[in-house]
Amino acid sequence: MPSALPLSAVLLSLLTAPPKAPAAATKDVGPSPQVAERLIGAALTEGHAYARLAELTDGIGPRLSGSEGAEAAVQWAKRSFEADGVKVWLEPVKVPRWVRGEESARVLASAGRFREHPLSIMALGGSVGTPAGGLTAEVIEVRSLDEVAALGDKVKGKIVFFNHAMAEAADYGKYAGLRTRGASVAAKAGAVGALVRSLATASLRSPHTGAMRYEDGVAQVPSASVSVEDAELLHRLLVGGPVKVELKLGCKTLPDADSFNVVAEVKGREKPQEVVLLGAHLDSWDVGTGAHDDGAGVTMVMETARLLAKLKPAPRRTVRVVLFMNEENGLRGGKAYAEAHAAELANHVAALEMDSGGGKPLGVALRAGPGGEELVRPWLRPLEALGAGKMLPGEAGGADISPLIPARVPFVGVRVDSSRYFDVHHSHADTLDKVDPKDLAQSTAALAWVSYVLAEVPGVLPRPEAPPSEAPKAPAAPVGAPKPSAP
Amino acid sequence: MPSALPLSAVLLSLLTAPPKAPAAATKDVGPSPQVAERLIGAALTEGHAYARLAELTDGIGPRLSGSEGAEAAVQWAKRSFEADGVKVWLEPVKVPRWVRGEESARVLASAGRFREHPLSIMALGGSVGTPAGGLTAEVIEVRSLDEVAALGDKVKGKIVFFNHAMAEAADYGKYAGLRTRGASVAAKAGAVGALVRSLATASLRSPHTGAMRYEDGVAQVPSASVSVEDAELLHRLLVGGPVKVELKLGCKTLPDADSFNVVAEVKGREKPQEVVLLGAHLDSWDVGTGAHDDGAGVTMVMETARLLAKLKPAPRRTVRVVLFMNEENGLRGGKAYAEAHAAELANHVAALEMDSGGGKPLGVALRAGPGGEELVRPWLRPLEALGAGKMLPGEAGGADISPLIPARVPFVGVRVDSSRYFDVHHSHADTLDKVDPKDLAQSTAALAWVSYVLAEVPGVLPRPEAPPSEAPKAPAAPVGAPKPSAP
Ligand SMILES: [Zn+2]
Ligand SMILES: [Zn+2]
Numbered sequence: 001m002p003s004a005l006p007l008s009a010v011l012l013s014l015l016t017a018p019p020k021a022p023a024a025a026t027k028d029v030g031p032s033p034q035v036a037e038r039l040i041g042a043a044l045t046e047g048h049a050y051a052r053l054a055e056l057t058d059g060i061g062p063r064l065s066g067s068e069g070a071e072a073a074v075q076w077a078k079r080s081f082e083a084d085g086v087k088v089w090l091e092p093v094k095v096p097r098w099v100r101g102e103e104s105a106r107v108l109a110s111a112g113r114f115r116e117h118p119l120s121i122m123a124l125g126g127s128v129g130t131p132a133g134g135l136t137a138e139v140i141e142v143r144s145l146d147e148v149a150a151l152g153d154k155v156k157g158k159i160v161f162f163n164h165a166m167a168e169a170a171d172y173g174k175y176a177g178l179r180t181r182g183a184s185v186a187a188k189a190g191a192v193g194a195l196v197r198s199l200a201t202a203s204l205r206s207p208h209t210g211a212m213r214y215e216d217g218v219a220q221v222p223s224a225s226v227s228v229e230d231a232e233l234l235h236r237l238l239v240g241g242p243v244k245v246e247l248k249l250g251c252k253t254l255p256d257a258d259s260f261n262v263v264a265e266v267k268g269r270e271k272p273q274e275v276v277l278l279g280a281h282l283d284s285w286d287v288g289t290g291a292h293d294d295g296a297g298v299t300m301v302m303e304t305a306r307l308l309a310k311l312k313p314a315p316r317r318t319v320r321v322v323l324f325m326n327e328e329n330g331l332r333g334g335k336a337y338a339e340a341h342a343a344e345l346a347n348h349v350a351a352l353e354m355d356s357g358g359g360k361p362l363g364v365a366l367r368a369g370p371g372g373e374e375l376v377r378p379w380l381r382p383l384e385a386l387g388a389g390k391m392l393p394g395e396a397g398g399a400d401i402s403p404l405i406p407a408r409v410p411f412v413g414v415r416v417d418s419s420r421y422f423d424v425h426h427s428h429a430d431t432l433d434k435v436d437p438k439d440l441a442q443s444t445a446a447l448a449w450v451s452y453v454l455a456e457v458p459g460v461l462p463r464p465e466a467p468p469s470e471a472p473k474a475p476a477a478p479v480g481a482p483k484p485s486a487p
Numbered sequence: 488m489p490s491a492l493p494l495s496a497v498l499l500s501l502l503t504a505p506p507k508a509p510a511a512a513t514k515d516v517g518p519s520p521q522v523a524e525r526l527i528g529a530a531l532t533e534g535h536a537y538a539r540l541a542e543l544t545d546g547i548g549p550r551l552s553g554s555e556g557a558e559a560a561v562q563w564a565k566r567s568f569e570a571d572g573v574k575v576w577l578e579p580v581k582v583p584r585w586v587r588g589e590e591s592a593r594v595l596a597s598a599g600r601f602r603e604h605p606l607s608i609m610a611l612g613g614s615v616g617t618p619a620g621g622l623t624a625e626v627i628e629v630r631s632l633d634e635v636a637a638l639g640d641k642v643k644g645k646i647v648f649f650n651h652a653m654a655e656a657a658d659y660g661k662y663a664g665l666r667t668r669g670a671s672v673a674a675k676a677g678a679v680g681a682l683v684r685s686l687a688t689a690s691l692r693s694p695h696t697g698a699m700r701y702e703d704g705v706a707q708v709p710s711a712s713v714s715v716e717d718a719e720l721l722h723r724l725l726v727g728g729p730v731k732v733e734l735k736l737g738c739k740t741l742p743d744a745d746s747f748n749v750v751a752e753v754k755g756r757e758k759p760q761e762v763v764l765l766g767a768h769l770d771s772w773d774v775g776t777g778a779h780d781d782g783a784g785v786t787m788v789m790e791t792a793r794l795l796a797k798l799k800p801a802p803r804r805t806v807r808v809v810l811f812m813n814e815e816n817g818l819r820g821g822k823a824y825a826e827a828h829a830a831e832l833a834n835h836v837a838a839l840e841m842d843s844g845g846g847k848p849l850g851v852a853l854r855a856g857p858g859g860e861e862l863v864r865p866w867l868r869p870l871e872a873l874g875a876g877k878m879l880p881g882e883a884g885g886a887d888i889s890p891l892i893p894a895r896v897p898f899v900g901v902r903v904d905s906s907r908y909f910d911v912h913h914s915h916a917d918t919l920d921k922v923d924p925k926d927l928a929q930s931t932a933a934l935a936w937v938s939y940v941l942a943e944v945p946g947v948l949p950r951p952e953a954p955p956s957e958a959p960k961a962p963a964a965p966v967g968a969p970k971p972s973a974p
Contacts, residue, residue, distance in 0.1 A: 058601055058604075058720060058723055058724065059600065059602070060601075060602055061601075061602050061603075061604055068602075069602065072602060113546065114545055114548075115546070115547055115548050115555075115556065115559060116548070117545075117548055117776075120915065202691065203916070204691040204910070204911065204914065204915070204916035205693070205915040205916040205918070206691045206693070228920075229916065229918045232919075233545060233918070233919075233920075236541070236545055236919075237545065288692070289604075423691070424691065427692070428691070428692040429690070429692040429716065431716045432719075432720075432723075433715075433716055
């Protein structure tokens with residue numbers, strides 16, 4: 001935007017010229033280049049984010065809502081904030097408690113056509129189990145939810161196999177509805193189960209789980225993800241005639257459990273009532289160790305809090321870190337935060353969620369009213385050497401902060417490279433080794449600086465338009481998705 | 488080699504000049520360019536090799552020696568040769584019968600350091616099982632076989648964890664000994680088990696199995712492969728102190744089973760007693776469907792036989808295809824062939840084994856006496872447009888043909904690109920989708936032409952030096968390895 005250039009030039013001169021009246025001038029000028037040095041230098045050299053990520057993934061491991069791992073993660077996060085000298089408290093959240101059981105599936109042999117094949121599958125989170133002896137039915141392949149209804153009676157008594165063509169990270173939003181809604185769409189047409197091709201950009205026979213939801217009043221049928229290889233096998237076998245699959249899922253839903261959002265904050269020196277919210281989600285799936293999803297986000301926001309807490313003076317506004325519980329299979333933490341803090345949401349001047357993995361930083365996106373970019377862009381220069389000094393197109397967002405949309409909280413996104421994120425997302429392979437310590441440090445540096453800018457800049461982001469309806473509204477992407485426009 | 492150039496020029500002129508006395512000249516000139524057109528054109532356009540590979544992998548699936556899958560593969564191969572009009576017979580081979588059972592492993596929690604972690608493992612082929620309740624012991628990490636002895640008493644009662652730095656396909660030979668010999672080396676030092684980092688060039692928490700052997704007179708301890716990710720986890724956890732692992736393997740060895748090498752041949756028109764042997768192995772591991780290892784090789788040699796059988800007149804010499812049984816865990820098929828055909832090995836003028844996957848062709852390698860290259864090089868021109876018209880350094884070989892070394896049979900290698908072979912080798916992910924039909928067709932074309940040249944060329948390859956000892960000798964690479972110099 002051309003109008004930003006003069007503003008930027010003015011600010012640049014302010015930054016480089018000696019302050020006229022030191023104390024007052026510092027306050028008015030806003031973000032300080034010395035702080036940029038300190039935050040970026042520390043994030044790039046001290047390695048705290050990666051060390052914390054190792055504690056969370058190797059030390060605690062998977063942490064699905066309601067599990068012992070999730071409880072351990074809450075206590076670890078609290079202890080860690082305390083050790084960093086950051087004020088921290090827990091806010092209660094009732095979470096669903098879904099547990100995986102023994103699970104397996106196989107294609108039954110078809111005399112003269114093919115012998116039996118094991119299928120590499122994982123129950124989708126929230127699925128009911130099958131009868132103990134399993135469920136055996138013919139498979140019918142579709143490419144979309146709409147195709148199910150179009151097939152009419154052919155679906156009755158079958159397992160609907162949702163195939164798709166996900167090839168790159170950007171395709172996630174296109175096909176995630178097959179996973180979240182497939183089982184109910186299939187059941188409405190009379191199906192007895194659903195198999196969904198894994199939402200994955202790489203596979204070595206690796207199934208990828210994720211949340212699914214049953215529609216009210218529709219029969220609940222078992223639903224599992226199937227590896228890309230086995231989806232292609234099913235497709236090939238179906239070309240030659242009927243294919244029967246036996247599916248055994250031992251998963252079940254237990255009563256809701258008590259858990260917590262972990263909330264920490266660095267109080268603002270001048271406008272403590274104004275809150276810049278930095279979010280990430282502490283829960284993960286029950287397989288892998290949630291290193292990219294969302295251990296990386298958790299450790300980036302924790303490290304940002306640690307670095308900001310050491311600043312003297314503190315930033316102008318309060319920076320609040322929320323480690324949300326239950327992003328993956330319920331969003332209860334995000335909803336609980338919005339409810340518990342409803343009275344102060346008008347003072348939430350910005351919210352940001354890190355939940356697209358630990359890749360290197362790419363730039364900053366916004367969801368704000370007109371003029372938002374002009375407020376932020378002039379302050380991105382310190383991120384240029386990290387390749388992240390750009391305003392990026394696409395709206396900022398995040399599943400856990402989506403309940404703040406009705407309150408018109410401006411959203412900021414520190415975008416990271418998530419082109420390989422779906423290689424491991426929601427799979428056994430989302431482990432520490434997949435996160436590059438350099439990338440994590442660079443994104444932490446970008447986040448720390450952007451957070452400080454939001455807390456220190458003299459003005460605040462214009463608030464975005466109110467959404468069409470007042471009702472809390474999920475973002476375009478499904479639960480568990482990264483920001484809708486993640487690359 | 489400079490001396491090859493004049494010969495090449497002479498042959499080129501013979502090929503392009505009109506034949507003087509048609510019938511006799513054709514016979515003397517050797518391989519015909521019209522045959523090059525026919526073989527390469529057919530292999531590239533008819534898609535038989537890939538269609539057969541689909542039958543073998545999707546239709547039959549895994550085929551470990553002694554299993555129903557292996558028996559089905561033998562019958563399928565026999566029927567297929569018959570359908571192709573190629574003479575075929577079965578030659579008996581007694582094979583070991585090893586069966587995998589339920590298997591799992593986990594790192595036990597260490598209070599204050601880490602919670603429990605599941606380990607992604609697979610028993611190595613030939614391993615004994617653990618007691619039903621599993622085996623629990625501390626883990627000790629080593630990088631080499633030699634390091635075990637150097638550790639002395641520290642190994643006693645422990646599970647030795649063989650870690651290594653395999654990064655690319657060429658590293659396979661360097662580290663395969665950890666897998667084949669690790670358990671016995673560990674047991675000699677008092678260990679109770681062995682975990683071996685998977686020999687893999689890609690991983691999504693994917694274990695890779697493979698053969699291991701117990702030394703005579705050494706205690707037989709259970710041995711399993713562990714995924715690359717979990718090897719790195721063990722390494723990280725061991726930095727902080729003791730790590731205990733529980734290992735449960737339900738595998739066992741049953742009595743030897745009856746099986747077969749499948750032998751097919753196209754009789755030579757002029758020197759039927761001279762044999763050009765084309766090998767591949769019909770068995771596979773019990774996970775995945777052995778698409779690259781060695782379904783690709785099997786279908787390439789089968790298609791070569793089909794195409795050569797259609798030639799009128801037939802090639803000068805006999806081309807014999809042997810689909811060996813039990814390359815993966817015993818080499819019984821290779822040994823049985825060498826024994827059963829001992830009397831005619833002096834008439835084996837060349838042997839070639841395709842066992843490095845279904846990648847695109849790169850060129851030709853030899854293991855022959857001086858002058859061998861000069862015989863073959865002039866005939867590689869038809870492969871230039873496939874990128875395979877080169878003589879390559881490194882010796883040709885193959886596990887199943889290695890028992891022919893004492894008989895000084897010249898070896899030929901049609902090398903394929905195996906740079907990604909170890910991404911899936913011996914794992915659940917070695918499935919049809921990993922084989923590119925274009926690459927498979929091109930390597931089949933190269934193989935068909937080279938095979939025809941060997942059967943038709945007026946001279947024969949000089950035989951290589953006798954090996955130092957008369958005893959049958961395994962090649963440098965371990966059982967299950969591709970040609971030692973595979974890229
Ligand atoms: Zn996430
Ligand atoms: Zn092989």
